[in-house]
Amino acid sequence: MTVWGVREHHRFEAAGKPFVYLVPSAAIFELDEAADTVLQTLRERPRTREELTAALAGSDTVSDPVAALDAALAELARVQAIAEVNAPVAPTPKVIPLAPFPLTTMVLNVTNQCNLSCEYCYEYGEDKIVDTENGRQPKFMSEQTARDSVDFMLRESGDNKVAHVTFFGGETLLNFPVLQKTIAYARQRGAELGKQVDFSLTTNGTLLKPDVIEFLAENQVGVTISIDGPKEVQDKFRVFHNGTGSYDVVAPKIKELLKRHRSRPIGARVTLTSGKMDVKRIFRHLTEEIGFWEVGFAPVTTAPGRGHAIPDRGYDEMLAQFRDLADEFLEASVQNRHHGFSNVKETLEELHKGVSKAFPCGAGLGLLGVATDGDVALCHRFAGSDAHKLGTVGGGIDRDAQRAFLESHHIANKTDCSRCWARPLCSGGCYHEAHTRYGETIHPNLHYCDWIRGWTDVCLKVYGELAVRNPAFLAQFDDASMKEPVS
Amino acid sequence: MNHLKAVNRKAARVERATEPDVVALQRTGPPLLQPHFPIGCSLVFSPGWEADRTGGTAGLCQPVERDLFDCHIGCYWPAQVPDQLNHAPDWTSKCAAAQKDWRKIDLIFP
Numbered sequence: 001m002t003v004w005g006v007r008e009h010h011r012f013e014a015a016g017k018p019f020v021y022l023v024p025s026a027a028i029f030e031l032d033e034a035a036d037t038v039l040q041t042l043r044e045r046p047r048t049r050e051e052l053t054a055a056l057a058g059s060d061t062v063s064d065p066v067a068a069l070d071a072a073l074a075e076l077a078r079v080q081a082i083a084e085v086n087a088p089v090a091p092t093p094k095v096i097p098l099a100p101f102p103l104t105t106m107v108l109n110v111t112n113q114c115n116l117s118c119e120y121c122y123e124y125g126e127d128k129i130v131d132t133e134n135g136r137q138p139k140f141m142s143e144q145t146a147r148d149s150v151d152f153m154l155r156e157s158g159d160n161k162v163a164h165v166t167f168f169g170g171e172t173l174l175n176f177p178v179l180q181k182t183i184a185y186a187r188q189r190g191a192e193l194g195k196q197v198d199f200s201l202t203t204n205g206t207l208l209k210p211d212v213i214e215f216l217a218e219n220q221v222g223v224t225i226s227i228d229g230p231k232e233v234q235d236k237f238r239v240f241h242n243g244t245g246s247y248d249v250v251a252p253k254i255k256e257l258l259k260r261h262r263s264r265p266i267g268a269r270v271t272l273t274s275g276k277m278d279v280k281r282i283f284r285h286l287t288e289e290i291g292f293w294e295v296g297f298a299p300v301t302t303a304p305g306r307g308h309a310i311p312d313r314g315y316d317e318m319l320a321q322f323r324d325l326a327d328e329f330l331e332a333s334v335q336n337r338h339h340g341f342s343n344v345k346e347t348l349e350e351l352h353k354g355v356s357k358a359f360p361c362g363a364g365l366g367l368l369g370v371a372t373d374g375d376v377a378l379c380h381r382f383a384g385s386d387a388h389k390l391g392t393v394g395g396g397i398d399r400d401a402q403r404a405f406l407e408s409h410h411i412a413n414k415t416d417c418s419r420c421w422a423r424p425l426c427s428g429g430c431y432h433e434a435h436t437r438y439g440e441t442i443h444p445n446l447h448y449c450d451w452i453r454g455w456t457d458v459c460l461k462v463y464g465e466l467a468v469r470n471p472a473f474l475a476q477f478d479d480a481s482m483k484e485p486v487s
Numbered sequence: 488m489n490h491l492k493a494v495n496r497k498a499a500r501v502e503r504a505t506e507p508d509v510v511a512l513q514r515t516g517p518p519l520l521q522p523h524f525p526i527g528c529s530l531v532f533s534p535g536w537e538a539d540r541t542g543g544t545a546g547l548c549q550p551v552e553r554d555l556f557d558c559h560i561g562c563y564w565p566a567q568v569p570d571q572l573n574h575a576p577d578w579t580s581k582c583a584a585a586q587k588d589w590r591k592i593d594l595i596f597p
Contacts, residue, residue: 028497032489
């Protein structure tokens with residue numbers, strides 16, 4: 001006799017309807033009453049068809065319970081939400097992308113120097129990987145290395161028609177002259193090769209002088225500002241070398257930038273720390289008072305026990321506040337109004353496409369970081385680290401090192417993740433976070449599993465609500481590119 | 488699908504990829520996990536199944552009596568008939584046309 005049981009899934013409700021998120025396919029289905037009753041009953045324990053008939057017989061609204069049961073069983077089995085309990089579970093296929101994998105985004109660390117000394121900085125703080133002060137790397141990338149990097153980027157972008165270059169630091173604008181020349185060179189080389197090159201940068205905002213703003217606006221350079229919120233929040237960790245806060249310096253400059261630079265949406269990138277975590281107040285300040293189009297939040301990357309580290313209960317607090325903001329986002333989106341909470345938007349796009357990741361991000365695959373000396377690393381956070389080097393801009397990508405990295409970091413190797421329903425989106429989380437926390441990039445970020453599952457659940461509910469109440473809103477993700485934000 | 492509605496793009500792809508293919512055999516009991524591909528007779532337009540998917544004969548392409556010859560002579564399918572090559576060569580000798588003469592076929596005991 002066939003005994004049915006559930007397969008990996010996450011059931012959630014939105015707009016008064018039941019939904020199921022399937023793992024590992026990342027498909028989202030809305031369930032009718034019969035299918036939901038079958039699923040809920042099987043979630044308690046495996047059952048035979050006869051036992052399920054009894055469960056469904058109690059329903060007043062299902063007209064022909066036996067026929068509905070058989071059809072619902074067949075459909076749930078067809079999408080692998082349920083299966084015969086003894087049927088073998090197919091192992092996750094371990095498919096390593098074929099090389100050469102086209103490069104989509106190159107992050108260019110044009111300097112490893114900074115005019116701020118934020119205590120929590122992963123590049124300068126207690127958890128830094130590379131000694132940027134006394135190390136062998138030049139403090140500023142030379143014009144020649146930047147040109148070589150552009151050539152490397154265009155060469156490695158394969159058949160892609162668009163290549164993204166993100167300037168990063170240190171404080172990116174400390175090397176503004178090279179940045180300017182690199183953009184001009186990339187435009188020219190891109191045009192010769194029939195490729196469009198897209199530019200963006202991340203800055204702390206301290207060096208946004210009028211001529212810089214003019215250049216960024218003229219050249220349609222996407223800008224992300226690292227800023228933590230209102231004065232008392234910003235000045236706690238984002239300080240100059242002498243300890244004075246940076247808010248009063250950056251706020252007017254950012255307002256100037258927002259006034260002049262209208263060709264691209266400008267976003268703020270907030271690092272959340274142990275301090276008072278008033279996400280909604282930070283969001284209000286940055287959008288309504290400063291005027292940012294979008295605000296994205298990221299918990300600080302740190303070893304446990306640091307003063308700025310978020311304690312375990314802090315993740316619960318953060319989730320509650322994210323949930324409130326996500327609810328605001330939902331109500332705005334139902335009415336087709338803009339809401340700048342970018343975290344939820346990014347996750348919605350991945351949910352809409354049904355992304356099921358073998359790797360947590362594009363690092364080492366479609367995204368690479370380049371250090372000031374032209375060494376190519378996994379991403380900008382590892383730029384300059386010999387242990388995470390994947391080649392040089394002159395010599396190209398070290399395919400053996402790249403393949404070894406992808407082989408070892410595939411989700412199929414992460415046994416901790418193998419039973420987690422959130423793995424299609426998380427896939428173990430940030431390599432750099434893992435390296436900082438556990439000393440190895442391959443380690444899943446177990447300290448924030450509950451937070452990731454909680455956040456994914458919030459986003460699934462927003463997605464379900466939008467699918468019912470304003471499906472047209474989700475259509476915007478059909479053609480949107482999957483370019484990752486750099487943080 | 489009637490009880491599940493694909494919401495995101497991946498769900499639509501899963502639905503397309505698991506579209507049931509040819510399902511011709513009579514089925515009772517638990518639903519099929521995999522699409523079922525009957526092979527043999529249906530491929531030569533001579534189905535030969537004893538019953539249609541509802542358990543009756545109305546849905547068959549050919550009269551049930553035709554099964555006799557199509558299944559054990561024209562097809563490799565092991566029909567439940569006597570071994571006409573070795574054991575009962577004359578088994579159907581009185582049955583020129585199965586539609587008319589099927590009653591004349593004798594019982595054969597091994």
